[in-house]
Amino acid sequence: MSDEIIIIGAGQAAAQAVQSLRAEGFEGPIRLFGDEAYAPYQRPPLSKKFLAGEIGYDRVELKAEDFYASSGVATHWSTRVTEIDRRQKHILTGDGQAFPYGKLLLATGSRVREINVPGFDLEGVHYLRNIDDVTSIQAHFKPGAKMVVVGGGYIGLEVAAVAVKRGIDVTVLETADRVMARVVDPIVSHFYERVHAEEGVKIETGVTVAGFEGKDKVEAVVSGEGGRYACDVVVVGIGILPNTELAAEAGLHVENGIAVDEFCRTSDPDICAAGDCTSHPNGIYGHKLRLESVHNAIEQGKTAAATLAGHEKPYNQVPWFWSDQYDLKLQIAGLSTGYTQAVVRGDPTTGRSFAVFYLKDGVLIAVDAINRAPEFMMAKMLTAKKAVLDPARIADESIGVKELAG
Structure with missing residues (x-):
């Protein structure tokens, strides 16, 4: 029987778990799988300083790549895990390999919520979730270019703030009657609408996107209200979805995220989960939460590592978040x-x-x-x-x- 801990996912929670497992005294083998070509890196700067070109990859990577080798971690980048066999206690990868585990940590994170309207697949329609997305968007950073941002949440407004400073004509389209409506009071929404207007960003609220037009590439966004917004590039930021499919297919309990207890244990005692993909109890608010934040990923990574190492430490903290604009x-x-x-x-x-x-x-x-x-x-x-x-x-x-x- 394997004593190896396998971690599926290579984001903030996974990187923290590796560090914390060793700090907790776990000396056994650790194997880390990530479907991107990069070692774990920070996502928040992607829509801020990294997008602006002010910092490079060396400033967003969480640990230098030799950290994993020196910590005794076998890494598998660009590798997708396709199945968890709980009965045999092994995982399967897309190339057909099987890897046995003693304990398993799911840090599968989240993905962008995609927009399903005519023209969604036109060239020039982008999302921002990873390093390659940023590179694609930066190719459009030419003074005088027209950008339409679909979604007035954190990501959309951060992208708008960076782009307008690069001399780009930016219009933000938001379905709700105010920006960041899901997370802040109207007082804060109206403040951000004022500041963006002062900086040169046009914000239109109460606008639904009906489709994208263009021949070889996107040329305009068409609204359900009859508006047409000419553009050279579109960035869609309409939220994220937890990656729970692997857990659900393995028969783990999923309810608005992979359900875990205060120790980050799933419905299988040999499997923990941490980060954006989880739904967990919070004693301060008295109900279950699914949080999309660095703080949650880090703290759950620590909690899961402690549980996997046999040193249970409950997670119960005040959530916190941040956004940098201008x-x-x-x-x-x-x-x-x-x-x-x-x-x-x-x-x-x-x-x-x-x-x-x-x-x-x-x-x-x-x-x-x-x-x-x-x-x-x-x-x-x-x-x-x-x-x-x-x-x-x-x-x-x-x-x-x-x-x-x-």
């Missing part, structure tokens, strides 16, 4: 879903620095901080404590951040 750093602590009151600290109508505190029946559940690092740091702590805050004190900037809980 000179703005948006840092989000917690989840604002279900809030009953939003309290603003600072002025979102003129400057570029403020925070929105979300309360649910007086209890702090989340904070959106724009260029407000102190509020963000304090929010993580206060949200974990389920602190009850006075709205008047939050709004009063003469009261220091550290005194808000007083």
Whole structure:
């Protein structure tokens, strides 16, 4: 019987798990499979500094490639795992090879949600999820080019911010009535709409995409409302989907992600899962979450490694996220879903620095901080404590951040 730990997926959670397994004292063999040609790298910079050409691959790779060899990890890049045989306890790869495992970690991540409209396969219609996607988009970075971004979420707005600075004519089309509607309050949405307009980006909300037109390549986006937007390139950013198919086909419990417990164990005690692909319990909010964030991938990678090494450490933390656009750093602590009151600290109508505190029946559940690092740091702590805050004190900037809980 094999004592090897196999990790399927080569993203942030997988890289963290390798590091943490060795830190936890696991000395057995580890085998890592990734379907890209690259060793694990950071994805967030892809739509920011990496897209802008300000940093190269050496700045996004999580570990130098010799780290895996020196850590005793057998790596299989450009290799897709096609099946998990739980009864025989082995996996199968696309080239027909079988590899036995003692324990298994699924870090299969997520993929882009694709748009299914006429012309979706025209040249010049792109998504942004990996390094090769960025290279394809950068080929269109020519001053005066016209770009249409489909989707006004994090990715869409980050791409727009980079592109407009490169002299590109950028239009963002968003189906909802405001940008980032899924994750922030209207106060924050309207602030970002103002800033993008100031920077030269055109944002149109309440617009559905009916199709793409063009002969050899995309030439226009057509909306369901009758609009036509001429373009040389399209970047689609309409969300991501968890990669759960492999787990589901193996008979593991899947419910809005691969279902795991607080120790990252799946319905099979010999298989853990971590990162974007999981649905996990959160004691702070009292229900299951599927999170698409670096923080979650790192912490679940640590938790899964501890479980696989036989040292169970429950995962229960305040989620956090960030987005960089222009000179703005948006840092989000917690989840604002279900809030009953939003309290603003600072002025979102003129400057570029403020925070929105979300309360649910007086209890702090989340904070959106724009260029407000102190509020963000304090929010993580206060949200974990389920602190009850006075709205008047939050709004009063003469009261220091550290005194808000007083």
